Amino acid sequence: MLTLRDLNRATLARQLLLERHELDVLAAVRRLVALQAQEPRPPYLALAARLASFDREDLHGALHSGQVVRGTLFRGTLHITLAENFAAFRPLVQQSLAAAMRRFDELDGDAVVEAAVRLLAERPHTFNELRARLQQEFPDAYDRALGYAVRMLTPLVMMPTDDRWGFPRESAFGLPGVPMAAPDLEAFVERYLAAFGPATVADVQAFSGIGALKKVVYGMRDRLVALEDSSGRELFDLPDAPRPGGEAPAPVRFLPDFDNLVLGHADRTRVLDDAFKGEVTTKNLRVRAVFLVDGFVAGTWQIKRSGKKAKLLLTPFVPVKVAELEEEGLRTLRFAEPDAADFALEVVA
Template sequence: MTTVLGTRALNRAALARQSLLERAGTPVLDTVARLCGLQAQEPQEPFIGLWSRLSAFDPATLDDLLTGRQVVRTHLMRRTVHLLTADDALAWRSRHGAMLRQRVLGVYRGELDGVDLDELAAAGRAVLADGEPRSMAELAGALAERWPAPGPRALGEMLVAALVPMAQLPPRGLWRTRAGVRNLPLSAWLGREVDPPAPEGTDPVGEALVRRYLAAFGPAATADLRAWSGLAGLPGAVAAVRGELVSFRDERGRELLDLPGAPRPSPDTPAPVRFLPAFDNAILGYHDRGRIIDDAHRGLSVAGERVVLVDGRVAATWRVDAGTVAVTPLYRLSRADRTAVAEEGRALASFLSDGGGDRVRVAASPP
């Protein structure tokens, strides 16, 4: 008989894989790899995500990895900007190429009607061949005479997010730095070519993605894998590695796959308060987000709200207001939980202010 994993068991497994049960002592580069990258469309949010997961996180370390070209900001999973190791960005980009094209076309199909996308890609690469980083608007402007009809937004999005594997260059994404997006091809920035597509009929990258995803997010259904990656479920890759995996069911009867030796803590394992950044993949990395957020609050996960986990579940939102970490509960918290939220909030405030402040305000009651 297949073991059924309840919501709380799945919650604890997810928290363990995400280093949200206990802060890890692993190096930043290894952590970014283990998490399969961090959502990074808001440039400062990965710093908060890593602070919540690592026992001694220094933002300068991530800055050094970005400027040293060991991690990179690029469009990948779900067509969103992710912070990835250089190795993963180069290895995974070709496998995501068709999805990226289709997602941009889903927005701009009318504007791009009649545009030869291969010709557009070649023209974009020619513009960038001089090695000068360019904004999306600058790229589109350079091509507007050849393709005047689509408009700069459609041309730029298709080039930067889909046709040409791009890196968003520092100072974008550095700690406490505001900077616009300047793009270079990944190969030019990293000094290595993007891995070519696999021979037809094989999918080694897809198989690696299945294993890596389950290590960071499992146990999970194929729908969860699809929601995280934006790819069409990777059925061939899942079938190829199925013999390596173990199978469970959730309380709704869905099949969940996992790596046999991956951590699945007891549902009774205590879960500390954790502050998550906007768009954190601990939430967005699933189709069924019920393991960590109530259906009534699911919209928060795509609205850019920063959230607080209490007993492993989303229980509050938070923001920085005039130097104070302000927490708004989604439901009434016990006195013990309020104390724990305030304590973790003070640690976060100290981190955000470089040790110079620890002001926290927890709303007296939910809105």
């Protein structure tokens, strides 16, 4: 039987959070499957929390070379992943993304996609540009529906720039430049378990947004290990995946908004106590940046910037010792605000 702490430590091990790792960006992103990228900066902070030697230019370079891309993937949200993985993962979620178009049944989605692909083959477009051009071809259509159809039905990637965090406020989108692969749900389940396991079928579905996976996972039982948690739930894992045990030490870590550690499971109690869920995920579905103490979410953090002064504001959920948070907190703050000159931590109520 796996205790809560056993699950916590196993997940932290998969997520590169029990120690900083000597991996390059491509190896780290491959290991993590994908990084939530609703905003440009969080993937940089996510890697900085996990890697021993990481510089902003490392991810910058991988994005500009096209080895890493940012596009719509799991749960219809933006993620950063390897280009080859985007080609493998996007077809898996296409059905669920297409289902979101039912609200616009009157729109000929296939025709819109055909027109959009033709326009994007010319050059990348922002969505404002693309909607305007599509409106010329579909004058009776609602312009927002046109943009939504393209986003949901067409595999697109965002074009990186020289902005500090890789992308401007309004990014241009283009075609991915790699052919989409044949869907392989079993391969995806293995990748998910390597990054987030041990996990239930519901966990895999919650992270991916793909439904009806029970048959797929149960069909893989001869290749997986079946485990049980303290509530009697059945979990699955890869036979040789790390499960270091609940007594393994877990360092303080500061994770960015929307980090997949918080979003990776249907049952998040392995890292986040139910009592604090509402403090982390807001009513408008923003997932706040969190810090970990002994492997579990102990509070949220945000940055206050004034001139050359940068301050890390901590909102703890449990009693914390600021001295134990200071080294890692200041490291995070210096990475997030590289042009500041003065750095400090402050606990707020």
